[in-house]
Amino acid sequence: MKLTVSLLGESYRFHDLKELFAKANEEKSGDQLAGIAADHAKERMAAKLLLADLTLADIRNHPLLPPEEDEVSRVIEEGVDEAVYEQIRHWKVGDLREQLLSQEDAQVQAIGRGLNSEMAAAVAKIMSNLDLIQASAKCEVLTRCNTVLGQKGRLGSRAQPNHPTDDPQGVKASIYDALSYGVGDAVIGINPVMDTTDNIVRLFHETMEVITRWNIPTQNSVLAHVTTQMRAIRKGAPADLIFQSLAGTESGNASFGISLRLLEEADQLIRESGTAKGENRWYFETGQGSELSSGGHHGMDQVTLESRCYGLAKRFKPFLVNTVVGFIGPEYLYDSKQVIRAGLEDHFMGKIQGIPMGVDVCYTNHMKADQNDMDNLSVLLAAAGVNFFIGVPMADDCMLNYQSTSFHDIATLRELLRLQPGAEFAAWAEGMGILQNGRLTRRAGDPGIFV
Structure with a gap:
């Protein structure tokens, strides 16, 4: 799993997925208060580039808070549709974004059943506001x-x-x-x-x-x-x-x-x-x-x-x-x-x-x-x-x-x-x-x- 990237002549290394996820966020005062936010826009962009290149399996296999330590993590894992996940586990987060924006409504909702919460968060971090609007509009939840x-x-x-x-x-x-x-x-x-x-x-x-x-x-x-x-x-x-x-x-x-x-x-x-x-x-x-x-x-x-x-x-x-x-x-x-x-x-x-x-x-x-x-x-x-x-x-x-x-x-x-x-x-x-x-x-x- 790659956690190092060179961008505009500088090298950026992230210690684990928890750090990568945090620094790929759009600017939030809460992340700054916690001391986990990106130091500047270039570091944020480096984190986004690496995050987009991770596979969904990378994220699931390296949980940010392991299920054996947290009951919410266990509930999230139990809620994944394993049949759908097996079809998309090799996708990169960037691929997931492309699929959510290009597929029809039914396909987008089916993809969602194979995601855990960290995967949903990961793709949100590399989406623009308009991307978030477009993908959400395809999801009818009755x-x-x-x-x-x-x-x-x-x-x-x-x-x-x-x-x-x-x-x-x-x-x-x-x-x-x-x-x-x-x-x-x-x-x-x-x-x-x-x-x-x-x-x-x-x-x-x-x-x-x-x-x-x-x-x-x-x-x-x-x-x-x-x-x-x-x-x-x-x-x-x-x-x-x-x-x-x-x-x-x-x-x-x-x-x-x-x-x-x-x-x-x-x-x-x-x-x-x-x-x-x-x-x-x-x-x-x-x-x-x-x-x-x-x-x-x-x-x-x-x-x-x-x-x-x-x-x-x-x-x-x-x-x-x-x-x-x-x-x-x-x-x-x-x-x-x-x-x-x-x-x-x-x-x-x-x-x-x-x-x-x-x-x-x-x-x-x-x-x-x-x-x-x-x-x-x-x-x-x-x-x-x-x-x-x-x-x-x-x-x-x-x-x-x-x-x-x-x-x-x-x-x-x-x-x-x-x-x-x-x-x-x-x-x-x-x-x-x-x-x-x-x-x-x-x-x-x-x-x-x-x-």
Whole structure:
């Protein structure tokens, strides 16, 4: 396996794949914080050249974090389709890029089944932003909870009716505001302030009461810690989806208070006691930098770690996964250029691994980014076929204190790119007079229709 290259009269040597992967990354402040980033653009280009020349077998045979040391690595390895892998194992990473960009949709999705998470990360590192968009757009990932998500020509949306005190009237007002714009087809999902069992039970009941009263074809979720949700479900809470944030290593997940065994227990519970009709009953969130922030990165770069999150999520056949791309802060993604790149990388790496990827197109107020930057990323991701976006009132989450996409942003993207909500939800919205022939009506934007 070649780890030395001469470029423009200088020789570059990388000690192992972990170093090569890190230094082939586009510039990220998180990699710089970890002390593993390329020193300059020439070193980054040298790393990319060597990475493009590695075979997929080289990557699989030299794991960055061996399966015997990490349960996430074991899950990723078990998720590889061995028959597909045997057909492509001799490909170089550069060959993989060419195939993903030149083959038809079905072939691209088949190739993805033979990749592990490190291979998906490797090819992302040598792709341009446009490459990431083009390859992602070929991957249609359909899932079913109460409704179907992910069909081409449709853009899903999560209504995020957060409130700084979990006030029932405030939560419902936000839900009705979202619905009036045609937002909420992917999920009505609340981030609770109080992670107590009784509060989570109450929020599950409140969201389900709205869904039932108005016969809305969607699903509910309360984004508490998975153990709190499990207690709530055992107390009779009506939960369509169960939620958890994921990291890409066993130690990173331990910092979240979870393990593979716990996720498997939760999976059994939601399948036995959940209220959804379909087989996909998980909602996962991820984000570049979480492993480094908890000291669970094992010297790996944040793009590779993010890809490993999707390899873990794949085990549980989720209905929804989204990267909260700019939420963690400038220590990991410094400015809008890095956030845009990360959003496109995350979406591609998830989609090529068969994950129903959405993106929370967001930033924190101490980052070098603004709403225009998020508008740019939203358009790029919508063109790439993203499964869903997050919708919050006026793009400003009053509880989590960060900036995301608004209800009217999602409506504008649908109109601009001729996209619609999920089919069942779109039919409901037409019946409510919110949509007509797939377009918002004059009645849209008026939550008073639900009062």
